[in-house]
Amino acid sequence: MTDTRDLSVLSPGRVHYAEGLKLQADLVKKRRAGDIDDTLVMLEHPHVITLGSSSDNAHVLVDDEERARKGIDLHKVGRGGDVTYHGPGQLVVYPILDLKPHRRDLHRYMRDLETVLIGTAADYGIEAERDEAGTGVWTKAGKLAAIGIRVSSGWITSHGIALNVDTELRYFDTIVPCGIPNRAVTSLERELGFTPPLSEVSDTIVRNFCRVFGHRSPTGDSTTP
Amino acid sequence: MARIEVPMPQMGESIAEGTVSQWLKQLGDKVERDEPILEISTDKVDAEIPSPSDGTLVEIAVQEGETVEVGTVVAYIDTEGGPAAVAEPTVESEVDATPEVPQEPETESVEVALEASDGHISAEERLRTRSTPVVRKIAEEHGVNIQDVSGTGHAGRVTKQDILDFIEHAVPSSGSAQPVPVPVPTSSDVSSPLPAVREPSAAPSDLWTTFYREVQHPEFPVRSADTVEPMDKIRRLTAEHMVIAKRVAPHVHSFIEIDFSAIDFIRAESKERWASQGARVSYTAFVAWAVSRVLREFPTVNSTISGNNIIYRGNVNLGMAVDLNPGLIVPVVHDADHLGLVGIGNKIVDLATRARDRKLVPDEIQGATFTITNPGVLGTLVGLPVIPKGTAAILGTGAIEKRVVVVTDPDTGTDSMAIRKKSLFSMGYDHRIVDGADAARFLARLKETLETFPNDA
Numbered sequence: 001m002t003d004t005r006d007l008s009v010l011s012p013g014r015v016h017y018a019e020g021l022k023l024q025a026d027l028v029k030k031r032r033a034g035d036i037d038d039t040l041v042m043l044e045h046p047h048v049i050t051l052g053s054s055s056d057n058a059h060v061l062v063d064d065e066e067r068a069r070k071g072i073d074l075h076k077v078g079r080g081g082d083v084t085y086h087g088p089g090q091l092v093v094y095p096i097l098d099l100k101p102h103r104r105d106l107h108r109y110m111r112d113l114e115t116v117l118i119g120t121a122a123d124y125g126i127e128a129e130r131d132e133a134g135t136g137v138w139t140k141a142g143k144l145a146a147i148g149i150r151v152s153s154g155w156i157t158s159h160g161i162a163l164n165v166d167t168e169l170r171y172f173d174t175i176v177p178c179g180i181p182n183r184a185v186t187s188l189e190r191e192l193g194f195t196p197p198l199s200e201v202s203d204t205i206v207r208n209f210c211r212v213f214g215h216r217s218p219t220g221d222s223t224t225p
Numbered sequence: 226m227a228r229i230e231v232p233m234p235q236m237g238e239s240i241a242e243g244t245v246s247q248w249l250k251q252l253g254d255k256v257e258r259d260e261p262i263l264e265i266s267t268d269k270v271d272a273e274i275p276s277p278s279d280g281t282l283v284e285i286a287v288q289e290g291e292t293v294e295v296g297t298v299v300a301y302i303d304t305e306g307g308p309a310a311v312a313e314p315t316v317e318s319e320v321d322a323t324p325e326v327p328q329e330p331e332t333e334s335v336e337v338a339l340e341a342s343d344g345h346i347s348a349e350e351r352l353r354t355r356s357t358p359v360v361r362k363i364a365e366e367h368g369v370n371i372q373d374v375s376g377t378g379h380a381g382r383v384t385k386q387d388i389l390d391f392i393e394h395a396v397p398s399s400g401s402a403q404p405v406p407v408p409v410p411t412s413s414d415v416s417s418p419l420p421a422v423r424e425p426s427a428a429p430s431d432l433w434t435t436f437y438r439e440v441q442h443p444e445f446p447v448r449s450a451d452t453v454e455p456m457d458k459i460r461r462l463t464a465e466h467m468v469i470a471k472r473v474a475p476h477v478h479s480f481i482e483i484d485f486s487a488i489d490f491i492r493a494e495s496k497e498r499w500a501s502q503g504a505r506v507s508y509t510a511f512v513a514w515a516v517s518r519v520l521r522e523f524p525t526v527n528s529t530i531s532g533n534n535i536i537y538r539g540n541v542n543l544g545m546a547v548d549l550n551p552g553l554i555v556p557v558v559h560d561a562d563h564l565g566l567v568g569i570g571n572k573i574v575d576l577a578t579r580a581r582d583r584k585l586v587p588d589e590i591q592g593a594t595f596t597i598t599n600p601g602v603l604g605t606l607v608g609l610p611v612i613p614k615g616t617a618a619i620l621g622t623g624a625i626e627k628r629v630v631v632v633t634d635p636d637t638g639t640d641s642m643a644i645r646k647k648s649l650f651s652m653g654y655d656h657r658i659v660d661g662a663d664a665a666r667f668l669a670r671l672k673e674t675l676e677t678f679p680n681d682a
Contacts, residue, residue, distance in 0.1 A: 053246040053266040078247075080270035106270045107237035151236070151272040153261045159271075 006037040007215035009206055017048045017075050017086065020094070024158040027096040032154045038215060041094040042202050045086040048073035049175055052081035052148050059083040059176040072174065079159035081135070081148030083175045089187070090167040091201055092160070095209070099155040110135050110147055112212050113161055117145045119208035120163070120201070126191045139191055142184030143177060163205070164188065166195040229278050231300040233265065233293050236272055244292040245299060246271065254282050256302060263299065280304040360388050367392050440465040459552045470614040474655035478609045481668040485625055485646040487678045499567065506570035509545070509599055512622055513569050514682050515674040517541045517561035520595055523667045526618050527594050530657050544593030544613060545573055547580040554580050555613065557593045566682035601625065607649040617658050618667075623649035 012023065020043065030036045049060060049072055060067075060074075060083055067074060072085075086092055095113070103109060114130045117137040121128035121144060128137045128144050137145040145163040152158065164187035172185045189195045210217050233243045243265040250262045261273035262282065276282075284301040287293050360383055364371045374391045376383035442464065447453055456464065488511050499506055520527045520541050528537045541562040544555040556576035561569060579585050595616060600608035601624035608621040625648040632643045650671075654664050 053264070053271045054244075078264060078271050080266050105237040105240075106272065107239050109237075110270065149270050151270060153259060153273045153275040 005215050007206075007210060007213075007218050008037050008039040009202075009218050010039060010041045011202065012041070012043050014044045014046065014088070017045050017050065017073055020045060020092075021075075021077070024094055024096065028152050028156045028158050031096050031098055032152070032156050036096075038098065038213075039096040040206060040209060041096065042205070043092055043094075044088055044090060044198075045092060046073065047071055047085075047087040047171060048075060049083060049085050050074075050079075051076045051083050052079050053077075054080065055082045060174070061176065062174045067174070070171075070174070072171070077150075077159070079148045079150040081146070082177075084146050084148065084162060084177060085171050085175055086162055087167055087171050089165055089189075089195075091163045091165050091198060091205070093163070093205060094160045095157055097157045097213075099151070099157060104155050106149075106151060109157065110149065113147050113149075115212050116205065116208045117147075117161065117163060119211065120204050121188075121191075123204050123208070124188060124192060124196065126188070138183075139186055141190060142186035144186050144188070144191070146177065163201070164190075165198060165201055227304045228283070229280065229302045229304055230298045231262070231274070231277060231302060233287070233295050233297045233299050234272075234274060235295045236265075236270065240295065242292055242294050243272075245287045245289050247289055248285060249273075250282050252282055252285060256280060256282055276302060278302060278304050360385055363388050363392070440468045457552075459549070459554065463553055466614060467611055470611050473614060474612050475657060476609075476612060476653055477656045477661065477664070478651050478653045479661065479664045479668060480607060480649055480651050481672050483648050483650055483672055483675050484630075485648060485675075487676050489646055491678055491680065502567070504567045504570060505574045506567060507573065508625060509597065509622070510566060510570035510573055511675065511678060512620070513543050513545065513558065513561060513573065513597055514564075514566045515671055515678070516595065516597060516620060517543060517564075517569075519667065519671045519674055521562055522670060523663065525659055525663050526654070526667050528617050528658055529594075529615050530617070530655070535658060538594040540592075540594060542592050542594045544596035544616075545576065546596060546598035546610075547577045549581060554585070554590060555593060555596060556580050556585055556589050557591065559592060595619070597622065601648060607651045609651060610653050612653050612655050616655075618652055618654040618664070620671075621651045621653065623651070 010027075015023070020041075023041065027036065027039055027041065031039065047070070049067070051057070051060070051074070055076075062070070062072075064074075072087075097103075099105075099109060111130070114135070114137055118128050118130065121137065121139070126139060126144075128139050130136070131138050135147045136143055137147075145161060147161050148159055149157055150159045164185065166189035167187050169185050169187060169190070177183065177185060188201065206218065209215065233245075236243070245263060246266040247264040248262070249264060250256055256262050256276040256279070258278045259275045262276045263274050265272050265274055280302040282300060283303045285299070286301070287297065287299040293299065361371065363369075363385070364374075364383075369388065369392060371383055371388070374383045374388055376387055485508070488508065491511075492506070495506070498504075524537045527541060528535050530536075540560055543558045543561040545558060546553060546555050556579075558564070558569060558572050558576065564572065576585070576589065579589075593613060593616060596610075596613050596619040598608070598610050598619060599622045600610070601622050604624045607623040610619045610621040612619050625646050627644050628647045629642050630645045630647065631640050633640050650668070652664055652668055
């Protein structure tokens with residue numbers, strides 16, 4: 001049995017990581033109470049390295065001094081996964097969903113998120129795929145998008161996806177992304193040779209998300225093909 | 226006090242283990258049901274795990290950073306039960322309290338019991354405390370223990386008149402009140418208007434209902450000569466229900482053969498009278514009448530497993546399967562044990578007619594405690610029906626046909642052949658709650674009732 005749900009999209013722009021955490025916590029509470037629909041939060045963060053619950057400090061390759069010099073924030077976070085970097089030019093998506101009753105399977109949830117990203121890349125003519133070895137989406141050139149999620153009690157999701165649009169990839173040199181050494185990183189800009197507008201990429205993600213998760217397309221957004 | 230286990234939950238079909246990443250509560254902390262008490266991580270996911278019940282965190286079995294298989298107990302919570310909820314440590318309550326060791330990853334982390342509150346009350350006691358909500362309310366208001374009142378209702382049930390008489394004639398308050406039977410503390414629960422479980426009942430949690438995931442039907446390739454249609458709503462609901470019902474209940478079926486001679490005799494005798502009354506009494510009505518009475522004597526067959534509890538239904542609501550052709554629906558005759566034979570007969574006809582006209586209201590297709598289906602109506606010898614979920618049993622009636630049987634002369638002991646109308650009945654039952662012997666006893670009693678059908682039903 002599937003029910004078609006509404007999807008809200010919030011685009012708060014460029015938001016400090018800590019603020020993003022507060023926003024998510026608030027939305028999770030509201031979603032759990034049923035006060036809001038499933039929501040996609042789409043934003044950017046200023047430079048920040050985040051450490052997930054399976055992270056190893058050794059995967060942060062710069063010490064605090066250097067990090068401060070480069071202007072990179074640091075946060076330990078209650079999301080799955082190892083270490084990752086967020087920064088300008090990277091589209092971060094936090095789906096705040098209620099996985100009940102039909103989606104209470106976290107592996108399936110992550111695979112579905114990968115499918116959304118693969119579809120988004122395909123819409124730009126980029127062949128991307130998932131990798132058995134690690135969650136995320138890859139092209140031949142490297143990792144295009146990272147995934148790290150949190151499920152709060154009542155099967156409410158938060159955290160999520162980071163898609164490199166025209167991220168300054170050299171910032172990834174400050175970490176061992178997701179704890180997986182020797183894997184390169186790539187972006188849409190690297191693959192395409194130009195930078196698509198962030199709003200267009202957002203719309204593409206929303207469209208693919210609705211397709212995979214079965215939501216009604218949010219009204220008033222410009223999901224033009 | 227009960228020790229409840231907190232298992233490593235299964236967060237996905239193919240997820241076999243989890244790592245405790247952080248304890249959100251410490252030993253000795255009070256926790257509330259559904260309050261997050263620890264965080265686990267699996268692969269790229271962090272998940273908050275809620276407490277299965279109110280209580281105190283008394284033991285942490287898995288430390289932060291440790292990875293264990295799904296189903297492994299990570300902690301113990303001591304519930305603060307009221308005294309009435311403390312069942313005597315019978316073998317039954319211990320059995321209830323132990324979770325099944327998961328066989329495969331899917332059948333995993335069931336939350337552990339609160340003890341079944343009345344697991345050790347005998348069937349007779351349960352029976353005697355059965356009464357309508359009105360009676361139980363009166364009992365509570367006057368501080369009367371229903372067990373003390375002799376019941377003149379059906380099968381010893383305490384009627385309203387019984388309890389009013391009792392209250393009128395009993396010496397008021399503590400003077401003559403029987404000491405509340407201490408060995409059976411939970412009986413007072415049973416006499417209260419609400420169901421017996423005083424503890425927060427172990428309602429299916431999110432973790433348990435993970436097992437009842439959305440039913441996904443496999444897809445198959447379409448060939449050029451095929452036609453494809455989406456399932457309509459009734460078909461879809463039926464399909465899902467059947468998968469889930471079979472998935473959850475271990476189905477066993479027992480057969481018995483019924484001789485319809487006595488019933489035939491009554492039908493022949495009553496035919497004219499019923500015709501003039503406009504009464505329509507089918508064979509199924511006879512079966513329904515008998516089943517409704519016999520169920521009162523077998524509360525286990527009129528029950529359902531719910532989470533880690535057994536709900537003994539106080540009503541006898543018979544689901545009567547109706548062929549919609551196409552499709553199937555099961556309207557319900559509520560409180561069938563309060564209806565006479567003709568009442569049941571007419572009700573069945575009314576429900577079936579309105580079912581086919583799609584004129585049933587939601588109440589009429591909910592609340593069944595037992596179901597009767599009739600595959601025999603079109604000649605099927607016997608069926609092995611699916612037990613509707615939320616009930617413990619279903620009776621399938623086979624075709625009624627003339628058969629050659631052996632009859633023994635009671636005086637001489639000589640055997641000879643005779644021709645009788647017989648039918649094979651098959652009862653499907655949920656072996657989690659109904660054992661083979663229970664089913665056999667039920668069927669034997671049903672057979673006896675049908676074969677000695679009273680004239681004044």
